[in-house]
Amino acid sequence: GGNSGTSGGGASCSKTYKVGLVTDVGKLSDKSFNATSWQGVVDAQNDKSLCVQGKAIESNQPTDYAKNMQTFVDQGYDMVVAVGFLMGDDTLAEAKKNSGTKFAIVDFAYTPTQSPPANLTGLVFKEDQAGFEIGALAGLMTKTGTVGQVLGLKIPPVVRYAEGYKAGVKYTNPSAKVLEVYQGPGDGAAFNNPDWGKARAIDEINQNADIIFGGGGNTGNGALLGALSKQKACIGVDTDQFVSYPDADGCLMTSAEKKLATAVKTAITDMVKNQWPSSNLLTFDAANGGVGISSYHDYDSKIPADVKTKITDIQKKLADGSLQTGVNIS
Amino acid sequence: MPALELRGIVKTFGGLRANDGVDLVVQWGEVHALLGENGAGKSTLMNVVYGLQSPDAGEIVYDGQPVVIRRPEDAIRRGIGMVHQHFMLIPPLTVAENVVLGHESARGGMMDLTAAGQMVSELSHRYGLEVDPRARVRDLSVGLQQRVEILKALYRGARLLILDEPTAVLTPQEIDRLFEIVSNLKAEGKAVIFITHKLAEVMRIADQITVMRRGKVVATTTPAESSPPDLARLMVGRPVLLRVEKGPAHPGDVLLEVEALKVEDDLHHPAVEGVDLQVRAGEILGVAGVEGNGQRELVEAIVGLRPAKGRVTIAGRDMSHATTHRRLKDLSHIPADRQQMGVILDMSIADNLVLPDFDRPPFAHWLIRALDSIRAFAARIIKEYDIRAERPEQRTGSLSGGNQQKVVVARELATDPKILIAAQPTRGVDVGSIEFIHRRIVEQRDRGLAVLLVSSELDEVLSLSDRVAVIYRGQIAAVLEGEAIDREHIGLLMAGAA
Amino acid sequence: MRLVLHWLRQALVPLLSVICGFIVAGFAVFLSGANPVDALVALFQGAFLERNSVSETLIATIPYIFLGLAVAIGFKAGLFNIGAEGQFYLGAIAGTYVGYSLHGLPAIVHIPLAVAAGMLGGLGYAVIPGVLKARFGAHEVITTIMLNHIALAVSDYLINRGPMGDPHASAPKTPFIQHSAELPILIPNARLHLGLLLALAAVPIVWFLIERTTVGFRLRAVGLNQTAARAAGISVGWTIVLVMAMSGALAGLAGADEVLGVSHFMPPTFSVGYGFDSIAVALVARSNPWGIVPAAFLFGSMRSGAGFMQLQTQVSADLISVVQATVIIFVAAPVMVRWLFRLRERPAIPTPLAAQEGAAV
Amino acid sequence: MNEFLQRADLVGLAAATLLASTPLVLAALGGVMSERSGVVNIALEGIMLTGAFMGYVAALATHNLWFGVGVAILSGALIAGLHAVLAIEFLVDQIVSGTVINILAVGITGVYYRTFIQQQNVAGPGTLPVWKIPFLANLPVLGPIFFQNQFVTYAMVVLVVCVHLLLFRSVWGLRTRACGEHPLAAETAGISVRFMRYGNVMLSGALGGLGGAYFSLQQVGNFLPNMTGGKGFIALAAMIFGKWTPFGAFLASLLFAASDALGSRLQFYGINIPYQITSTLPYVLTIIVVAGAVGRAIAPAAVGRPYKKS
């Protein structure tokens, strides 16, 4: 997250690249997934050297995805960013239909059998690595031997975080217990039910958990508030929530980051610089800094030096491949 | 100084002039009867006096002062009380709560129910209107409910009391009690306006009589100067036959038979407790009883609208478990509550005229409605039964009450049924229409129709029935025939005193 | 000519209501700091003037026609089917299943089968609240809202790595339906599909059903006065179940149509807010089947143009709800419109829903 | 057994239940007052959403949470006033006008959320403080359940009693019930049905608005589009299940809240039921309760019927 500033070189733009972003039904107000992806467009726009101009359309229902993307194409946009795995098939179809426009889709990897066209790339993250890192931290920091996580809908990126988290805890603290709860779809407020998330965090704390990972949009944000209200530690998700969600600063140890903004900006940059990936895929992982954990901010002083060392070590090993999370969910 | 003087009251509903320049003078210490056919505008006039409706023109002078009455509150404050044609009580509340409602004694906004109860007790002692202040109104008999209504008015300090058709649902004994109370009030110097369709009562209690027709006063007279036939003629504008003309019955086979019938009311209390009845072709069996003694449940059980234990045999077939739809093949039913059960006010007259047969030929073939035959049928019936309507497509709700009733009666008689169950067939209908409906029912009886007549109107039962069954607390107290049909005796049976 | 005049008069109050709705919504835009004229122009542009936008607007209109009819049928019988959303889901699920699981059928067989499955799915789901109401007196507003929530969970259960999930997909979704189940495209290079004709055919069918058949009479009688209907030998319980079944079948058809015509597969979260929107459609149309068409078109246009409006002016698509709400207010309160415009005509008051027997919410 | 109890964490469950029931109870109390006066209030959802939004905006602008709570209550009453005007003055069907309020609330809060709140990345006004009642808070079992809560929850408990007294012991309540059972009779007794209905619908809105404050000011410290998530409708079910009485509504709301908490807990007890199924527990329960357990609850006789004197 954050603002990448406007320090780019004062290149006068011979061409302005127009980039359109289509949200999934979560909308820009989710303070995480869609919002952060949009931040990538904004960052690109603020980087004057790229000469980018961005706009967003929020989708009201899944049948809008194709239409909203087509709207950008028809308006002569150079690139369309589709946010969310829900849009995978529509994006594929649109990309095939409009070969003159570049398409990037967050959280989606195409298989060769789908024969994705050259103008389409998926942006995927190894969330399990970020989850593993915070899990390892939680395993080291828990005093009660129990940690918790409150998650949004059970969809692949969320599951990767969650499974990585569990693996990380086990890695540093094999006897520790992990409590987990996913938000059900029935309340119709997927990723958007902070009240529920808060209550579940408190439930987990009542069951002895002393660190809560809130992984799932506003629902997860609620979990952070729950930890805060019980004076327990909490861990954020997707972006450095110390910045993006100051309400929870009082309990936030760190956040499991998935650098959506970076990824989106990278894809835009590749488009502008004519370095569009040929593999239909940009993977963001610990190795390229696409996932990781944010700085400890106010919590820095409460984390013993040896813990920090161990975490840094784990980060290195994940990056160079000598440590695997063991999570394989596509 | 007169108690009340109305000058040129006008009240219109849309194009209809319900009150068309009405003048009326009521003196203190007088019982003033107000007569008129249905829709003459009596209730409307009283609603104007009580502030429920605002007049378009005219003046109200009360106790010598011109007054403007916008809301019932204004009327109550001036000492005008009204007992409405349909009781204005709130069933789940207690007697005390109903009486004090709107004029509660309170401390800091909180009800003082003890004080209220005491006041109600005192008041009922003083006027001989005994009733338990803690009882819930929904558990009271109609007669007791009426006492509560009068108590309500007196509690508010009424000096002018309006009684709108107060005797329609009372037993003869209860009517005697009521008249005593009215006499007491009169003796205290209070004024009473008394609305009724029963001319005998007028002769008995009124000091002055005002007759209305089509929103206008057509006569002012006294009992001494007039007679019931005179009054009937003044009301309707033509001579009316006040007695039903009918020959002796020639009963045939039993067409409707009810055995050991047990039915519960809406609150699952037993309402009909083991009733046996037989109705033969060509006879009218009247069921007399005070409202609320199980008549409604009895009728609804026979028609199949209410689950029941026991046996119902219709035209020789056991129909105890048949649907209403099947029963209605041989059975016609004039429901007591026409606006709720009899017609669908928002449908056309034509649709209402085919309501029980809408899916049978000739009104429908397979699933398709035969609109032409429906229209033709409706046009014929409207003419035959003199329903005052402009077109068959007209909304039924736009008809006057009497004409709505005619729609129901016409429809139920038109399809040549074998059995007719007529509940309150002439309720609230004026003498002219009563004459018409009664004649139709007797005609059909003479052609072999079996009629079960259920009415709380004792006069109606007495004049129409060939046999009379008296219902009391869900049981048949007696079935009387011929000479045994005696007004006083039946009145006592209805009150459970035999 | 007289017919045209009659129609115009019928349409006058709704039309004025729509205008009022836009004025109020424009005011809301103004308060939020954007330019209302720009926003409304962009909305119009997005719905009609951009490439393929007419086709997209018609696509958005199709489900509103089905769903509007579904809700309107309920209204006619005095039932408030807020469950159109859930029935839409179940219809989509059933249609999708038949769409992908049957192989080797010719389109002429496969399409009707899938459509019928969708109708059956919606029907089955709507019968639940129907029976609960008929048998136990459970108010349909509450049960259908709850069933909407449950439908979301059911669809997530089935599709999100459940029995209907596509094991090869990287995202939770069903497999694609067979080509033989896809509704044919009406215009080359656009997405407009056969569903439009189905929807337009449904209108006269529903009209005929309500106005000319004994079934329609039965349900109108129940809607206007249950007690009198019962006394006339009409089984109120059966009628309620029947009405819910018809209503659900139409809603299910809408769901199946979205899959078979537009998306060709089903993700776990499929429809957002169609249920409530369709209530608005039915209200604006005053439950008249013919009126559903323009009303659905209005709502379809708004939905279709909303994206472009946001693109041009960055005004939130939620604005559409404001327009909808105000339009309904003015339609439902004809007294108000007449008062505003000094009209003398006396439009019918819509069927009372709240005042049914035992119908306390 | 002891270990099971500890694992089951009944105290925690009870505390979570009381907390989660807060908005349900408040909205249901609102429903009770409105419907007892004869006006169906299906708008509670929209009223709560409005309260949540306006309360949050006010708190954000003034940095004063208490001012926010006040504004939430007031705005709830005002939007309910719109329902009242439509239903009482213009005789709009009450379910229709309630639906209108619901749609309108979603639209308006959504539009203004985008304009005024979404861009904010500063910490919000926070949440209402937890008040530990001295001494009582330390009681075992009862302490953590009842005496370590925030304002809205305390207010909810107190209001259950207040609304009960108001409805069944006060003059206002008597008149309210009269209007809901037989408005014409109330009018003839000198009561202004119109005034009583306005009063009660707006009171209902105030209670719903306070329920809205629960979301934005007590729990989350932020506003989110649609954050009431259908709780208003569940509250209506609770009101019916509670047979239109305050205590009944309270108990029914507790039942729903408990089933929600329990459904989620089944997940971390490791019970092997798909989470989609357990998450539907409150909805399934609502249906069962509305259909079965209650039977045909008897509503105020005149509820939903417009009343207009000529």
Ligand SMILES: Nc1ncnc2c1ncn2[C@@H]1O[C@H](COP(=O)(O)OP(=O)(O)OP(=O)(O)O)[C@@H](O)[C@H]1O
């Ligand atoms: N609220 C109303 N709106 C329209 N018309 C009304 C209204 N109330 C009464 N009327 C009409 O006014 C006329 C007078 O009615 P009113 O009730 O005063 O008659 P009434 O003399 O009391 O008759 P009844 O003997 O049947 O009680 C009737 O034709 C009736 O149709």
Ligand SMILES: Nc1ncnc2c1ncn2[C@@H]1O[C@H](COP(=O)(O)OP(=O)(O)OP(=O)(O)O)[C@@H](O)[C@H]1O
């Ligand atoms: N509120 C109203 N609005 C419109 N029309 C009304 C209203 N009240 C009564 N009417 C009309 O009044 C007529 C029936 O009223 P009326 O009082 O004469 O009936 P009734 O059978 O004598 O009933 P009651 O015995 O209660 O007086 C019908 O034309 C009916 O449509």
Ligand SMILES: [Mg+2]
């Ligand atoms: Mg009358």
Ligand SMILES: [Mg+2]
């Ligand atoms: Mg009268």
